[in-house]
Amino acid sequence: MQQVKPRFLKIKYCFYVIFAIIPLFCVLLDLFFSTIQPDPQYGDATRNFDFSIINQSIYLSVWVALTTTSYGILNWIHYHTKSMPKWITGKNNLTRITTLNVISFIVFNTTLLIAPTNVVGFNTWYKILKSVLEHMLIPIVVIIYYFLFTTASIPTKQYCKKYSWYNLILIMFYLCYVSIRGTMLVKFMPKDQKAFTPFPYDQLNPFEVGFPIFFVGIISLLVIAVSLAIVLNYLSNLRNKKGCIPLNTD
Template identity: 65%
Template sequence: MQTNKKYKYEKIKYCFLVFFTIIPLFCVILDLLFSTIQPDPQYGDSTKNFDFSIINQSIYFSVWIALSTSVYGILNWINCHTKNMPTWITGKNNLTHIATLNLGTFIVFNLTMIISPNNIVGFNTWYKILKSILEHILVPIIVIFYYFFFRQINISTNQYFKKYCWYNLIVISIYLFYVSLRVIMLMNFLPPEQEAFTAFPYDQLNPYKIGWILFFLGITAFLVSTILISTLLNFLSNLIKKSVKKNPNNP
């Protein structure tokens, strides 16, 4: 009986990993292709140039989160068959990282939708609406459910904050470096008569519009909130695991 429950538990987990692999990647490919076929009116016909369509994907952090989630899904999907992936891929810290990114985008997107819906980027074509709902609402909810349902090892809050919270800044740091380098190169080497294609992906973090003080405060708040969210998720997962530990029916 216990073996049968364990088998069902693993099958359900497997289905989640397939979902994480396919759906976020589907969102990115959908937007990439249809931005070329049916361009977003916000950019006119710019993304009919497929290169611009690729750039339009690469400059938004939600796309990086989607790809990170998809990579997590496929690597752990493979691990279900091979059982030879390193623990930094299959372990709790990596899952906390993916859950943190998804919860962050869920919070930002939905708060913006409530407070200032006109500032939502790319919510004016059918494919972008579909992508946004999947990428910013459905996938994060499923990821958070997975994070708490499929319990991992306990890592104390103190230990996590001291040793592992920086994991959550890796993708963010690479993204900020990429976007910053792109802006620097555009501003210094693009001929004056040419206009850059979406130099700043988010107007709210454009230092030339909001000022450098608010820009650096925003980046700092972004990094600090990421660490706090990841630490909170780890803490809550420990609580949940502790509360069900004595239940013999849990796999």
């Protein structure tokens, strides 16, 4: 096995610090400044700190950011203690994190190019900063890290059968949370009161787009997540086979 030079270990450490700090910074920045300087889209609603918290919890990108932060913190700890299990530090978990960040990157930036007026949270300085860091910078850094340091090779067929479902865990929890919350608000909120953002995206509002389109959208998202993870794993295997940057720092 190739001996890893100390500078590569330091580079890996820097990636962990970035993953641990920047996504969490983005979430906290938006959380507190939404209370101090509310987004005009919601009027003064987020001056209520509870609403500001809700406003964070209903977006998939925030879940992805917090997941990335958790990955960074746990691997940062593992860097010093070597105490974390393989399912946290191994390739499959990193493939999951990378897949989620790539989806966030593609959805946000495609929307920004095609229909910029439909982009949520791009109208105040702190939301612009958050969006640039969360949807542009961090996904690119994660992709670079994935192909720079991941050296374990998992055959595509084995990955499809045994590990591809890992990429559905966070998305399924998120969809259940948003769907149950939104449905309860629409069905049981008093008619004389207005619910605070029942559904974060129009595409996730079955009462607007219809349930057939709603379910087609959900299934498409799940298929994309699994397919993208399989492609990433395959490309990583291909990178290993060609002998490109085989840096194993475990």
